[in-house]
Amino acid sequence: MSQQANTFKSIVDQKLIKSGEKDKLKELLRTRLVESGWRDDLKALCKEVIQAKGIETLTVEELVQEITPKGRAMVPDTVRAEVLQRIRRALVDQND
Template sequence: MRASVKRPPTPDAEEEQDQEPTLQEIINVKFIESGEKERLKELLRERLIECGWRDEMKDLCRALVRKKGRNNVTVDDLINVITPKGRASVPDSVKAELLQRIRSFLASASL
């Protein structure tokens, strides 16, 4: 049997069963199962809208489209320009609030 050039060979089922999930995987599963992940995403959306971050990102996108021309901008162009600026401009208060909520969840989940 030939291995695919585009993807690695599929591991045997026995190998997958022997591997213990990592702490990160366990935490991610607990966040999803409890619905906390969706609540945190919604809280983040609300806070970013409240502080004007979302409007700021829209304005950056519009400025880039005006500069390059509507037909000369791709979604990838927008993502490459906006992502670093967007991450850097999230207010510290929003980050702190989310971090506190995550810590509270982890403490109550007793991992």
């Protein structure tokens, strides 16, 4: 990620924290991911990776490295769109 993107992300993050919207967004995301079945799918993915690599040799860090990109890709587009819309709305409301 570029320095400019990091700066933008940091500014957005600060605005969401200041408005109290960040915690609301995190809760919305948690709820939607559970409702969509994403959480169950991620658990199943973890089990598959652990079985394939062996629980004795697999570290938590290795598990996280393997499942993180796949988990992000598995987030339903509808959930992603809803959260992004709420972020946009929160930022617009702060500028009014």
